[in-house]
Amino acid sequence: MGAVTGALALTAFAVPAVYAADEANGIATSPRWAPVTAAGGPSAFGAATAADGDLDVSFSGMKVNGGKPIVVGATKHRSVPVTYTLTHAADLDITDEDFANGPFLYLKSMPGSVLDEFDEPVQFGEEEATCAPTSSTTASCKASIELYPGESLVNSQATTWKVGGLAFQGDPLGGDLKETWQGKLGTSKVQRQSKLTGANASPEPVRKGSTITVTSKLTRADWNTNKFPAYGGQSVKLQFKKKGTSTYTDVKTVKSSSKGALKTTVKATVDGTYRFVFAGTSTTAAVTSAADAVDVK
Structure with a gap:
């Protein structure tokens, strides 16, 4: 479907008209x-x-x-x-x-x-x-x-x-x-739709008290180019759910880089799963990443 050019003849009601x-x-x-x-x-x-x-x-x-x-x-x-x-x-x-x-x-x-x-x-x-x-x-x-x-x-x-x-x-x-x-x-x-790649927490397994690095990437639909480029400068929450529970809690807020990258570190304390949550904006939908489980030894 492209821009209308020239004159289109008036279409009879029974025949679908041009949509452009x-x-x-x-x-x-x-x-x-x-x-x-x-x-x-x-x-x-x-x-x-x-x-x-x-x-x-x-x-x-x-x-x-x-x-x-x-x-x-x-x-x-x-x-x-x-x-x-x-x-x-x-x-x-x-x-x-x-x-x-x-x-x-x-x-x-x-x-x-x-x-x-x-x-x-x-x-x-x-x-x-x-x-x-x-x-x-x-x-x-x-x-x-x-x-x-x-x-x-x-x-x-x-x-x-x-x-x-x-x-x-x-x-x-x-x-x-x-x-x-x-x-x-x-x-x-x-x-506009937004996407988060699945959270990746590493290393796995990890010793208690050690540092875990959690990463993801935030992108957003570009309707002008039909692509999903990086969505930088956005606040995204890292959340954690302790193993055996059903509720995620906020850990910290991370800013996406100019390339949409999300990267932060936390201390390993107990087994559980990490995920990133983007609340969205007036023009962009909210999105939650797939979670990644961590086994703390």
Whole structure:
């Protein structure tokens, strides 16, 4: 998926539209399940907080990723589950093949129409939602939002996104497309994945009172390069769990080097296991290393 170039013909509703992104800015042009044209110039972004549009529908109870932060690695795309309630007019048949709806994430202002080229970052799913009617005017819906590091998602977008819902009906080629956008349905934090190599405590076994060296390495997903470079200058806790117990306790805090290296020493006292724990930041997810057991003689 690359940047949109040239003019894309308006796609009929029944045929999935082109989903593309500006790789420099992570700007999606449209959900795959929406009609789209890239020749219409700047989109009309709106600031609606309630359902705003031609269709008598609204979204509520929007839950993205079960309410947990969305953690995205360097290369693999994330399919993020979303659930919500769709409320609609009694005379609107949401099972019609020309009706579709789904969730999206946006940073600043939401788009004004699926027929416009989007000028700001928006994250959509690639398929419309599946909805099960719960009454004559409500339905329980499930969908997903797809995030592609390096394509629709870049490093500067590791932040808190706003949540919205989109519904539309009709034939854009026939000039009777109706659509409704609803924003401010909640927020969702999108974070870069971090990794810690397994803690390595040595020597093993070790004499009581001797010095143990514990090492690891901290890296972080770079969405711009699709790599996991070193994450330096970060505070990481070394923790210890005594053999026969189930609780880790903090031993000390270690700073990662410019190459992401973690290295510190402790005195051997009793058998147990060591691990490193990175608490994360607003842009980067927390992570805990695999533990390493030490046999003290």
